[in-house]
Amino acid sequence: MQQRPNIVFIITDQQRYDTVNALGFPYMHTPNLDRMVEEGTSFDRMYVTSPSCSPSRASLFSGTFPHTNGVYRNDEPWSWCWVDLLKQAGYRCVNTGKMHTWPVEGAFGFHERHVVENKDRAHPDLPFYLDTWDKAFWTRGIEKPTRITQRRLADYKERLGCYVWGAPEDLHADNFVPELAQMWLDRYPGNEPFFLQIGIPGPHPPYDPTQDFLDLYEGRNDLPEPIRDYDFDTQPGPIRKLREGHYAQDHDGIVHLEHPTADQMRKQRAHYYANVSMIDAQLGKLFAALEKRGVLDSTIIVFTSDHGDCLNDHGHSQKWNMYEQSVHVPALVWGKGIVQRRCDALVSLFDWGPTILEWAGVKPPGWMEARSLNPLMAGKGEVRDCVFAEHANDAILRDTDFMTMVRTERYKLVHFVDSDEGQLFDLQADPRETVNLWDDPGFAEIRRSLTMKILEWRIQSDRKTQGFRQALANRPPIREGV
DSSP: OOOOOEEEEEEEESOOSSOOGGGTOTTOOOHHHHHHHHHSEEEEEEEOSSSSHHHHHHHHTTTSOHHHHOOOSTTSOOOOOTHHHHHHTTOEEEEEEOOOOSSTTBOTTOSEEEEOOOTTOOOTTOTTOOOHHHHHHHHHTOOOOOHHHHTTSTTGGGSTTBOOOOSOGGGSHHHHHHHHHHHHHHHOOOOSOEEEEEEEEEESSSBOOOHHHHTTTTTOSOSOOOSOOSOGGGSOHHHHHHHHHHHHSOBTTBOOOSSOOHHHHHHHHHHHHHHHHHHHHHHHHHHHHHHHHTOGGGEEEEEEESOOOOTTGGGOOSSSSOSHHHHEEOEEEEETTOOOEEEEEEEEGGGHHHHHHHHTTOOOOTTOOSOOSHHHHTTOSOOOSEEEEEEEOOSSSOSOSEEEEEEESSEEEEEETTOSOEEEEETTTOTTOOOOOTTOGGGHHHHHHHHHHHHHHHHHHHHHTHHHHHHHHTSOOOOOBO
16 A cells, blocks of 8 residues: 655745745745745746635635535634544644634644744733743733834824834744644654644735845845726725725724825835745744654655735735735645646645645545545646636625625636625736726626626535534534543
């Protein structure tokens, strides 16, 4: 019997697609991610199922859309996680860092969880909970940088979430979490196959690299300029209200400005890219840790993210919308049995679930809406004609009850259930998404057909996932601790 591979599943938080040099973005310094592209498989058109942390991750770890699993907000309980199937199959399942589960301290199939919930987590409903990162600061007598400490700065409102890390470098979240994983690889005495999920909190804001990585980008004139050269009033009402909400309320250490200067926007990009390069450096150390343990040749490494970040593209802060910068993420896989390939098929983030299960010799449940990526990696298999994403009303996106995206090879449509407005983009003619064709009579049939595609998808989804709902009816939500 062929030995089952070890699986390392790295998920960053809020990393856009255009942040890897080898994917065609030469302004980036990412030698270790480049190695994954050049020696492994890259899925060049992977889209999230929701542009928000926990809904995206609950979808990823269940293989179902948010409307199926019921997680639309960061504080809604997860009901099922496929990691439990890996555990039952004999894998040692370990999480270091962020998964954004609810409850935070639930097991969700893992033998071990070393939780680092967020870069800036100060959740009002969790005064009792100190995660592993909190404890590291506490035991060393150092105040953890948060939006509370950042708001003390005289120029807080002008920074756009940009800071230089001033605490010890090993305590930076993007160093601390991967080094927890490296420690586990060094110290764990077992020899069963392992599933190691590494949830890196960056490059989610605050954008806070150490100075040495910021030096790679600061002062450069080749960084891309944000997409802002069109009339923002062409955005539908819920998206305009989202943008206005950012002006009124800071989120995650960012004060969003309606009219930022070019220098402010360049600085924001430099800090964000520097955070990515910090993560890349830790990826190189992870390769070394796997080699030191003697398992690099028997391990598959996945690198991806839960959603992107607009970085002032389209006048927006962070995510909660369906622009490419928010929903299109890197998706790389390297290691045992993985061929070198650039795959341009439309795929969804939750497709990693059945893919990983198959690597472990586990048959994915028939009710999963996700599809295995393994046939595509073999150069065959059915190709989707479209992908979907959705997001319900939450604490940030307040002015619509439900937003849905359908993205085909050429077009993207964004539908709001409670508005006559929407978005329609011809991505072939307008890849920057600056011309909204929603009300263009020449595209009325395209709009109608894509809207019908959403309806058909929801009906098919309901039928496909009947088994999921029946399975959940016989078990309570996962709430046990590790």
